[in-house]
Amino acid sequence: MNTVFESKEEFIELYESSVMSLSGKPFEDTSDIDRFNALVKLIASKSRAIQTETEERVKETGQKRVYYFSIEFLIGRLLDNYLLNLGIRDLVKDGLAELGCDLDALEEYEPDPALGNGGLGRLAACFLDSMAHEGIAGYGNGMRYRYGLFKQEIVNGAQHETTDEWLSHGYPWEVRRPDKAVRIGFGGHVEQYERDGRMCFRTVDTEDVLAVPYDIPVVGYGAETVNKLRVWSAEPVEEVFDLEAFNRGDYAAADRHRAEAEAISAILYPNDAGEHGRLLRLKQEYLFVSAGLSSVLDTFRSEHGSDWKLLPQYVAIHTNDTHPAMCGPELMRVLIDEEGLEWDEAWDITTKTISYTNHTILPEALEKWPIDTFSKLLPRLYMIIEEISRRWRDDFDRSAPDWQDRLRQTAVLWDGQVRMACLSVICSHSVNGVAKIHTDILKRDTLKDFYVLTPEKFNNKTNGIAHRRFLAEANPAYAKLITEAIGTGWLDNADELAKLVEFENDPAFLEQVGRAKHDNKVRLANYVKRECGLDIDPNTIFDVQVKRFHAYKRQLLNIFKVMDIYNRRLTDPNFRVAPTTFIFSGKAASSYAFAKETIRLINSVADVINNDSRVNGVMKVCFIPNFRVSNAQLIYPSAEISEQISTAGMEASGTSNMKLMMNGAITLGTMDGANIEIVNLAGRENEKIFGLTAPEVDELRASGMHFAWDMYNGDPDRLGRIIDELTDDTFAGLSGSFESIRHEIMLNNDADFVMKDFHTYVEAWEELTASYSDHAAWNKMALHNTASSGWFSSDRTIREYRDEIWGA
Numbered sequence: 001m002n003t004v005f006e007s008k009e010e011f012i013e014l015y016e017s018s019v020m021s022l023s024g025k026p027f028e029d030t031s032d033i034d035r036f037n038a039l040v041k042l043i044a045s046k047s048r049a050i051q052t053e054t055e056e057r058v059k060e061t062g063q064k065r066v067y068y069f070s071i072e073f074l075i076g077r078l079l080d081n082y083l084l085n086l087g088i089r090d091l092v093k094d095g096l097a098e099l100g101c102d103l104d105a106l107e108e109y110e111p112d113p114a115l116g117n118g119g120l121g122r123l124a125a126c127f128l129d130s131m132a133h134e135g136i137a138g139y140g141n142g143m144r145y146r147y148g149l150f151k152q153e154i155v156n157g158a159q160h161e162t163t164d165e166w167l168s169h170g171y172p173w174e175v176r177r178p179d180k181a182v183r184i185g186f187g188g189h190v191e192q193y194e195r196d197g198r199m200c201f202r203t204v205d206t207e208d209v210l211a212v213p214y215d216i217p218v219v220g221y222g223a224e225t226v227n228k229l230r231v232w233s234a235e236p237v238e239e240v241f242d243l244e245a246f247n248r249g250d251y252a253a254a255d256r257h258r259a260e261a262e263a264i265s266a267i268l269y270p271n272d273a274g275e276h277g278r279l280l281r282l283k284q285e286y287l288f289v290s291a292g293l294s295s296v297l298d299t300f301r302s303e304h305g306s307d308w309k310l311l312p313q314y315v316a317i318h319t320n321d322t323h324p325a326m327c328g329p330e331l332m333r334v335l336i337d338e339e340g341l342e343w344d345e346a347w348d349i350t351t352k353t354i355s356y357t358n359h360t361i362l363p364e365a366l367e368k369w370p371i372d373t374f375s376k377l378l379p380r381l382y383m384i385i386e387e388i389s390r391r392w393r394d395d396f397d398r399s400a401p402d403w404q405d406r407l408r409q410t411a412v413l414w415d416g417q418v419r420m421a422c423l424s425v426i427c428s429h430s431v432n433g434v435a436k437i438h439t440d441i442l443k444r445d446t447l448k449d450f451y452v453l454t455p456e457k458f459n460n461k462t463n464g465i466a467h468r469r470f471l472a473e474a475n476p477a478y479a480k481l482i483t484e485a486i487g488t489g490w491l492d493n494a495d496e497l498a499k500l501v502e503f504e505n506d507p508a509f510l511e512q513v514g515r516a517k518h519d520n521k522v523r524l525a526n527y528v529k530r531e532c533g534l535d536i537d538p539n540t541i542f543d544v545q546v547k548r549f550h551a552y553k554r555q556l557l558n559i560f561k562v563m564d565i566y567n568r569r570l571t572d573p574n575f576r577v578a579p580t581t582f583i584f585s586g587k588a589a590s591s592y593a594f595a596k597e598t599i600r601l602i603n604s605v606a607d608v609i610n611n612d613s614r615v616n617g618v619m620k621v622c623f624i625p626n627f628r629v630s631n632a633q634l635i636y637p638s639a640e641i642s643e644q645i646s647t648a649g650m651e652a653s654g655t656s657n658m659k660l661m662m663n664g665a666i667t668l669g670t671m672d673g674a675n676i677e678i679v680n681l682a683g684r685e686n687e688k689i690f691g692l693t694a695p696e697v698d699e700l701r702a703s704g705m706h707f708a709w710d711m712y713n714g715d716p717d718r719l720g721r722i723i724d725e726l727t728d729d730t731f732a733g734l735s736g737s738f739e740s741i742r743h744e745i746m747l748n749n750d751a752d753f754v755m756k757d758f759h760t761y762v763e764a765w766e767e768l769t770a771s772y773s774d775h776a777a778w779n780k781m782a783l784h785n786t787a788s789s790g791w792f793s794s795d796r797t798i799r800e801y802r803d804e805i806w807g808a
């Protein structure tokens with residue numbers, strides 16, 4: 001552990017002078033914002049000192065560098081995390097207190113950068129934390145969006161989107177590096193020319209923009225390693241202001257070029273799956289790939305010269321889904337066009353350097369680009385893709401009877417489109433899924449024909465989470481209890497959480513577990529009161545589903561359950577219900593009508609139930625607006641039931657399931673994604689599993705023997721009633737009824753098996769909540785979940801990537 005400050009006194013002295021030099025005011029006159037910014041600046045400068053040490057160590061030892069290319073990094077607030085990782089959280093808190101400042105209050109000034117949609121982007125951020133902790137020279141490469149994921153507001157129950165202006169007060173962690181800017185060319189045409197007696201290609205008449213990097217430090221726990229996240233911003237290449245247009249009074253035209261360049265990094269596309277064909281998105285992908293690669297290769301060249309066959313020995317490039325799939329062709333382009341290598345040699349280097357993670361099997365999320373769009377924007381890259389494609393076809397084994405079918409399944413160019421998943425697989429030496437069942441489905445189904453050809457490429461890496469952020473930092477009450485019981489070793493090594501099993505039969509300890517949970521529920525109730533004006537009761541069960549809204553995640557099934565319990569309670573006042581608060585949070589892609597209607601339904605049901613005194617003793621429904629990393633850290637610790645109810649086979653992994661488990665929630669879920677690993681680790685008796693399994697889903701789909709109308713007619717009192725309530729006036733008071741949801745279910749024949757799983761789900765919920773009254777037994781289950789969750793630390797995941805993919 002590096003020592004950052006010799007003493008509290010040293011911190012106070014440095015901090016005071018930092019505040020004063022930054023603000024130009026005496027300490028007493030500074031605002032909390034001044035004090036927050038100065039604190040970050042001080043911690044960032046201390047981090048940079050360690051970063052320099054890390055850099056020297058990497059150079060000296062010739063350690064392999066790992067570059068994690070991701071179009072999203074959902075990093076969350078950094079200050080508290082870095083204080084913890086530097087081992088100075090208490091020292092700084094005490095020092096600030098002496099100056100009359102409250103650390104928690106200052107931390108509220110930190111923006112929560114929403115440079116990601118959800119699981120995929122947050123995973124990338126967890127990996128940065130773990131790479132730094134494991135001493136890997138690991139660097140993030142991504143996009144610096146001027147506006148992150150939209151801010152969600154709820155108006156009359158419906159989601160409204162407004163821009164996320166996270167940069168309006170500046171972002172004190174970042175350092176702009178104009179000296180490292182890279183020129184990126186779009187469009188133009190390819191010409192041949194002769195260089196040293198050899199025919200070469202170059203692209204001319206391109207429209208260029210400047211990619212300017214911003215570096216953000218990544219501080220590893222233990223303070224031995226500080227890495228960096230580099231995010232790219234698009235700017236005009238030079239001062240291109242059109243004075244003539246300005247003098248004509250045409251101000252928009254005067255600044256057009258600037259606006260066009262800046263548009264590339266203006267917004268994060270708000271779709272967690274789907275959304276194709278947008279030219280600007282393709283420009284984003286190429287910008288961060290090309291600029292990132294350029295800086296990777298500059299570093300390599302400065303250390304190892306131009307001996308490119310050494311590249312895979314010193315560099316690993318990991319592509320997070322297909323958004324950086326152009327890494328393959330772009331590396332080929334640089335090696336061939338700029339460095340003069342032959343195709344075969346360049347190809348060997350490229351495939352040995354690049355690896356790829358797939359995050360979904362949803363067909364609508366598999367990225368494809370129209371060939372004409374692609375070839376116009378990136379003509380030389382397209383030529384290289386054509387050549388990759390041609391060689392794949394030429395080398396294809398045509399001895400099997402179904403070879404044409406297999407070739408069609410694996411072709412990069414097909415049906416007028418560039419298929420990015422095929423490109424990613426072909427350009428990589430490793431392809432992995434993100435949970436066991438997901439990797440199995442990739443092998444057996446989605447990428448089957450690749451698996452048959454190169455089974456050795458395929459491997460599983462079950463996702464993980466930054467346990468220091470999501471347990472130590474988010475849940476101080478529980479963390480304190482854990483540390484008192486088993487020491488601090490779990491922060492470094494999450495496997496040590498297993499030592500908690502020794503306390504599973506200690507009644508006093510279990511009671512403290514319950515008390516910590518209760519404190520967290522009070523904390524969340526206060527937040528909910530502030531944000532939504534709603535009173536929720538910390539003595540009720542907190543039943544939590546927080547994640548992006550998507551049909552396959554089945555928030556609809558959850559709210560159907562709530563409607564059912566409400567209906568039955570009204571019909572039969574003797575119907576026993578364990579008092580519960582149903583908590584939802586999450587965003588819907590702006591263009592995803594069904595997901596947005598589901599949000600409106602939840603809020604409409606909440607409006608009715610929360611104002612119905614007949615049931616308020618036993619149920620409330622709460623939708624927490626604008627789910628993001630910072631409020632997620634308040635929600636996970638307060639949860640008692642973790643809703644993980646996706647249609648089996650659809651959720652690649654899930655990661656909120658791990659965060660909630662670690663915080664002592666019981667999983668109420670299907671056998672899907674990493675829920676399966678959860679059950680294997682904690683034991684089926686410590687979770688509540690229900691519903692169709694993935695093979696059963698496949699079978700039912702194939703048989704065509706599921707009929708929504710039969711379900712509706714077969715259960716008029718419960719399911720039928722719920723479907724009818726979508727379109728009568730029961731929940732229409734807030735902003736109208738829900739025809740489109742009814743249609744989606746009934747006319748689309750319940751594609752996500754909401755009706756099919758409904759009864760087993762409600763029954764499972766009733767059994768689970770009935771067991772809540774035995775507090776000791778419940779707390780034991782909760783503790784057992786935490787004790788079993790160490791394997792889900794992303795430290796473990798990253799060690800597997802390091803050993804089995806990157807060789808770093």
Ligand code: Z2T
Pocket residue numbers: 117118119120121123271272273321359360365434463651652653654655673
């Ligand atoms: C995303 O968050 C995920 C998959 C995507 O496929 C895209 C996005 Cl933005 C292209 C999620 C998966 O849905 C989830 O199951 C998984 O846990 C997460 O990625 C991280 O692997």
